[in-house]
Amino acid sequence: MSIPCRTENRVEIGKYALAFRRTCAFIGCGIERIKNEGTVEVLQTEINPSTNRPSAISNKKLTELTTRYLPIAVEGTTVEYQINRNKSGWVIELIHNDGVSKKGHLPAVTDETIIANITLTPRFPTDTYTIWRCGSEDETHRIDQIDKSFHVA
Numbered sequence: 001m002s003i004p005c006r007t008e009n010r011v012e013i014g015k016y017a018l019a020f021r022r023t024c025a026f027i028g029c030g031i032e033r034i035k036n037e038g039t040v041e042v043l044q045t046e047i048n049p050s051t052n053r054p055s056a057i058s059n060k061k062l063t064e065l066t067t068r069y070l071p072i073a074v075e076g077t078t079v080e081y082q083i084n085r086n087k088s089g090w091v092i093e094l095i096h097n098d099g100v101s102k103k104g105h106l107p108a109v110t111d112e113t114i115i116a117n118i119t120l121t122p123r124f125p126t127d128t129y130t131i132w133r134c135g136s137e138d139e140t141h142r143i144d145q146i147d148k149s150f151h152v153a
Contacts, residue, residue: 077116
Protein backbone atom coordinates (compact mmCIF):
# COMPACT_ATOMS: atom_id res chain seq x y z
CA MET A 1 0.00 0.00 0.00
CA SER A 2 1.27 3.48 -0.75
CA ILE A 3 0.02 6.91 0.13
CA PRO A 4 -0.29 9.87 -2.27
CA CYS A 5 2.93 11.80 -2.86
CA ARG A 6 2.51 14.59 -0.32
CA THR A 7 5.47 16.33 1.29
CA GLU A 8 3.85 19.02 3.46
CA ASN A 9 5.72 17.60 6.50
CA ARG A 10 9.02 17.25 4.70
CA VAL A 11 12.64 17.14 5.73
CA GLU A 12 14.06 20.63 5.39
CA ILE A 13 17.09 21.13 3.16
CA GLY A 14 20.23 20.25 5.07
CA LYS A 15 18.40 18.14 7.64
CA TYR A 16 18.97 14.50 8.44
CA ALA A 17 16.30 11.84 8.96
CA LEU A 18 16.25 8.12 9.62
CA ALA A 19 13.65 5.84 8.06
CA PHE A 20 12.91 2.15 8.17
CA ARG A 21 12.72 0.15 4.96
CA ARG A 22 9.04 -0.62 5.60
CA THR A 23 8.35 3.12 6.09
CA CYS A 24 9.90 3.85 2.71
CA ALA A 25 7.76 1.14 1.11
CA PHE A 26 4.65 2.61 2.77
CA ILE A 27 5.43 6.17 1.64
CA GLY A 28 6.08 4.94 -1.89
CA CYS A 29 6.95 7.64 -4.42
CA GLY A 30 7.01 10.28 -1.67
CA ILE A 31 10.31 8.97 -0.29
CA GLU A 32 12.22 10.19 -3.37
CA ARG A 33 10.83 13.70 -2.89
CA ILE A 34 11.85 13.64 0.77
CA LYS A 35 15.34 12.39 -0.13
CA ASN A 36 15.73 15.35 -2.52
CA GLU A 37 15.07 17.79 0.33
CA GLY A 38 17.52 16.43 2.89
CA THR A 39 19.50 13.37 3.86
CA VAL A 40 17.38 10.30 4.51
CA GLU A 41 19.20 7.23 5.74
CA VAL A 42 17.31 3.97 5.36
CA LEU A 43 18.04 1.75 8.37
CA GLN A 44 18.57 -1.98 8.10
CA THR A 45 17.18 -4.29 10.76
CA GLU A 46 20.04 -5.32 13.04
CA ILE A 47 20.37 -8.09 15.60
CA ASN A 48 21.36 -6.66 18.99
CA PRO A 49 24.39 -8.67 20.18
CA SER A 50 23.37 -8.30 23.84
CA THR A 51 19.85 -9.68 23.40
CA ASN A 52 20.12 -11.67 20.17
CA ARG A 53 16.87 -10.00 19.08
CA PRO A 54 16.05 -7.60 16.24
CA SER A 55 16.73 -3.97 17.09
CA ALA A 56 15.22 -0.84 15.56
CA ILE A 57 18.64 0.81 15.47
CA SER A 58 22.09 -0.70 15.87
CA ASN A 59 24.32 0.15 18.83
CA LYS A 60 26.92 1.47 16.36
CA LYS A 61 24.42 3.85 14.69
CA LEU A 62 23.08 5.01 18.07
CA THR A 63 26.63 5.81 19.25
CA GLU A 64 27.31 7.68 16.00
CA LEU A 65 24.13 9.76 16.39
CA THR A 66 24.73 10.60 20.05
CA THR A 67 28.30 11.66 19.28
CA ARG A 68 27.20 13.82 16.37
CA TYR A 69 24.05 15.46 17.76
CA LEU A 70 23.88 15.45 21.57
CA PRO A 71 25.28 18.57 23.26
CA ILE A 72 27.01 16.60 26.01
CA ALA A 73 28.81 13.27 26.37
CA VAL A 74 27.77 11.04 29.29
CA GLU A 75 30.37 8.46 30.34
CA GLY A 76 30.86 6.15 33.31
CA THR A 77 28.45 3.97 35.24
CA THR A 78 25.46 2.99 33.12
CA VAL A 79 22.60 5.38 33.86
CA GLU A 80 19.50 6.57 32.09
CA TYR A 81 19.64 10.19 31.04
CA GLN A 82 17.63 12.76 29.19
CA ILE A 83 18.72 16.06 27.75
CA ASN A 84 16.45 19.09 27.37
CA ARG A 85 16.98 22.74 26.62
CA ASN A 86 15.42 25.65 28.49
CA LYS A 87 15.89 29.44 28.35
CA SER A 88 19.06 29.35 30.43
CA GLY A 89 20.81 26.41 28.81
CA TRP A 90 20.87 22.63 28.78
CA VAL A 91 19.31 20.44 31.47
CA ILE A 92 20.71 16.91 31.82
CA GLU A 93 18.77 14.54 34.06
CA LEU A 94 20.65 11.48 35.29
CA ILE A 95 18.65 8.50 36.58
CA HIS A 96 20.48 5.75 38.43
CA ASN A 97 18.19 2.88 39.38
CA ASP A 98 20.79 0.57 40.94
CA GLY A 99 20.14 0.39 44.67
CA VAL A 100 16.48 1.38 44.33
CA SER A 101 13.97 -1.30 45.28
CA LYS A 102 10.19 -1.06 45.27
CA LYS A 103 7.82 -3.69 46.52
CA GLY A 104 4.14 -3.54 45.70
CA HIS A 105 2.38 -0.52 47.12
CA LEU A 106 5.25 0.44 49.45
CA PRO A 107 7.45 3.50 48.81
CA ALA A 108 10.77 2.97 47.03
CA VAL A 109 13.78 2.26 49.26
CA THR A 110 17.15 3.64 48.20
CA ASP A 111 20.54 2.18 49.13
CA GLU A 112 22.65 5.35 49.15
CA THR A 113 25.90 3.36 49.29
CA ILE A 114 25.43 2.45 45.61
CA ILE A 115 26.84 5.40 43.71
CA ALA A 116 27.04 6.10 39.97
CA ASN A 117 30.25 7.79 38.86
CA ILE A 118 29.56 9.88 35.77
CA THR A 119 31.70 12.22 33.70
CA LEU A 120 29.85 14.82 31.62
CA THR A 121 31.72 16.53 28.80
CA PRO A 122 29.93 19.45 27.11
CA ARG A 123 30.27 19.86 23.36
CA PHE A 124 29.43 23.56 23.60
CA PRO A 125 31.12 26.54 25.28
CA THR A 126 30.39 26.64 29.00
CA ASP A 127 32.18 27.53 32.19
CA THR A 128 29.73 26.59 34.98
CA TYR A 129 27.23 23.91 35.85
CA THR A 130 24.60 23.57 38.56
CA ILE A 131 23.64 20.35 40.31
CA TRP A 132 20.02 20.07 41.44
CA ARG A 133 19.28 17.26 43.89
CA CYS A 134 16.09 16.42 45.75
CA GLY A 135 16.23 17.73 49.29
CA SER A 136 19.47 19.70 48.76
CA GLU A 137 20.50 23.23 47.91
CA ASP A 138 21.57 23.85 44.30
CA GLU A 139 25.34 23.62 43.81
CA THR A 140 26.96 25.80 41.13
CA HIS A 141 30.51 24.92 40.07
CA ARG A 142 33.08 26.17 37.59
CA ILE A 143 34.25 23.77 34.90
CA ASP A 144 37.95 22.93 34.66
CA GLN A 145 38.95 24.82 31.52
CA ILE A 146 41.69 22.32 30.69
CA ASP A 147 39.70 19.11 30.26
CA LYS A 148 36.26 20.81 29.89
CA SER A 149 34.48 17.96 31.70
CA PHE A 150 33.03 17.50 35.14
CA HIS A 151 32.40 14.57 37.40
CA VAL A 152 29.14 13.79 39.19
CA ALA A 153 28.83 11.11 41.89
